[in-house]
Amino acid sequence: MSTSMYNASAKFNAFYNDHVVLRATDQTELKEKKDLNIDRLVSGLAEYNEEHKTKHTLIDHKIQGSMAMSTIVQNEENEYDIDVAIIFNKDDLPDGTIATKNIIVDALERKCKRFKTEPEAKTNCVRVEYASGYHIDFAVYRKSTDEDGNDVYEHCGSAWRNRDPEVITKWFNDSNTDSNGNIRKVVRLLKMFCKSRSGWSMPGGLIQSVLAEECIQSKDRIDETFYYTIKAIRDRLEDNKEVYNPKDSDSSLLLNAKDHQKVKNLHTRLTNYISKLDVLFKDDCTENQAFSAWKDFFNHSYWGELITETAENRIMLAKSYGGYTVEIVAQVEWNPGEFIPLNEVLGPIPKDKYIQFTAIPSFFDFSKVEWEVVNDGDECVEEKDLGHFKEGISVREHTAYRGVHKMICRVYRQGNIVCEDYVRVQIK
Structure with a gap:
């Protein structure tokens, strides 16, 4: 083994800049959602105050969390979260933390219509959740001044606790x-x-x-x-x-x-x-091996696309990938001897079922059919649980681990992979 690491920095930088760092358009959209919901809160509080003859007035707000630290990353499911500290004068809020959060929920409910769920009071925040996957957490703070004239901030959780809304952001930056x-x-x-x-x-x-x-x-x-x-x-x-x-x-x-x-x-x-x-x-690590290693680590299509572009694969593809395909037929043994096509099962597959996978190549002179089982989910805690390989036209697998797994079929001809395909299996 070498003490130096294979230099994939050029491609790694491209991965980081193009697929990790949040795009400027998404950053703008998050900021607009934050501003929109601050406006909703202010408007809802005005209605609440008029109705209840109160003066719960927002005096400031500050971005917190990953948005403030600029560590939000691209996420295909759009599960972005926006953390905002909303700050009030101490004298303008009730003493109780539950009562305080309920006022914020009431104000937001007046202006947040057709959301995935109603605004909800959590232990440490009030959450507004978008159907598209976004959610905004409003952390409530009250501000006062101590006897020396210093600003004091208290966070509304299960109790009021001293906390500066910007201290973590400043530490990180x-x-x-x-x-x-x-x-x-x-x-x-x-x-x-x-x-x-x-x-x-x-x-x-x-x-x-x-x-x-x-x-x-x-x-x-x-x-x-x-x-x-x-x-x-x-x-x-x-x-x-x-x-x-x-x-x-x-x-x-x-x-x-x-x-x-x-x-x-x-x-x-x-x-x-x-x-x-x-x-x-390894001293003899190739470009293809390096990209494959990072693909296994990040499970991202960027690295897979690079693998097909490497010089050694271009030669193999030119020789061997001319029109070869494979179809995978997957059937779930729902009851002993009773099989249901996987694509006809509604929702995740229960545990303790068997699935029969059969490869149907588009050609006859293949030399080997290889299956790779790739397991995910937190029940796969040991290395042996993460996956394994099998050979054969047809193989049988047991649904043992909760999560979304993958069954990859690769067909060889004259020692080379000439086609592959996969199916995803979700187990509950």
Whole structure:
């Protein structure tokens, strides 16, 4: 093994700029949604105040979270979140946190029509959710002045707690500047990894940001910076899976068992998928192998498209991909001896069923049919659970793990892959 890593930085930079960083049009759309809902809140509060003879007046608002830290990444499902601190004078709000959040819900309900769900009071915010996948979290703050004339901010959660609405944003932006911008790059790339499989349940952006800031390994190349930082995060989580607020070392960011499990999931996924990058350190690592390794890691079509463009594959394609195809027939054994075509099953497949996959190539002189089972979901915790290979025209698989999985069929002729196809299988 070599001590130097295969240099894929040019393609890695293109991946980062074109497929990771949120597009300017999407950034503008998020800002417009934020502004629109602030206007709705102000208008709804005016109606509420007039009706109830109150004076709940918004005095300021501040962007928080991934939008403020500029770490939102492209997401095909548009599951973007916008975090906004809405600030009131302390004397203008009731003492109770539930009563305060209910006022915000009432004001928004007056102006938020035809939404996926009604505005909803959560423990730490009031949420407005769009049918397209966006959601906006309004974190409520009250402002007062202490005896020395300093501004004091309190956040409306299960109780009122002292919290500066901008302290985390300032911490992140200062740390990122000190790292020459590398922390933000790593966080964006780590988010892409954490979002790469639909069945995964992974920590939120703040926890990822804290881990990246703790473990940042700045190198000359972006691919090396990312690799060595996630390796350090993996090793850090091996020793300690607790994550604390970066501005309050006594305050854990893991509030319940689910949060702790998500951090364990991150450690497991990093352990499994970093090992797939070992090929990058082989002396004879080829361009095709490097792109394949990053494709396995990020599960993104960008890397797959690069593989088909490499010189060695262009030669193979020119010789062997002339019109060869394969059709996959998949049938679910719903009851013993009773088969239903997979595409006729409504919704996810239950566990403990068997699926028969049959390959029908468009030609007869093939030499081998290979199947690759690619498993996803948080029940696939061990390396052995993530997938395996089989050979044969027809194979049988058991639905064992919740998540969205893939069955890939590759047909060989004269030692080369001449065609492939796949089917997705969702298991509940």
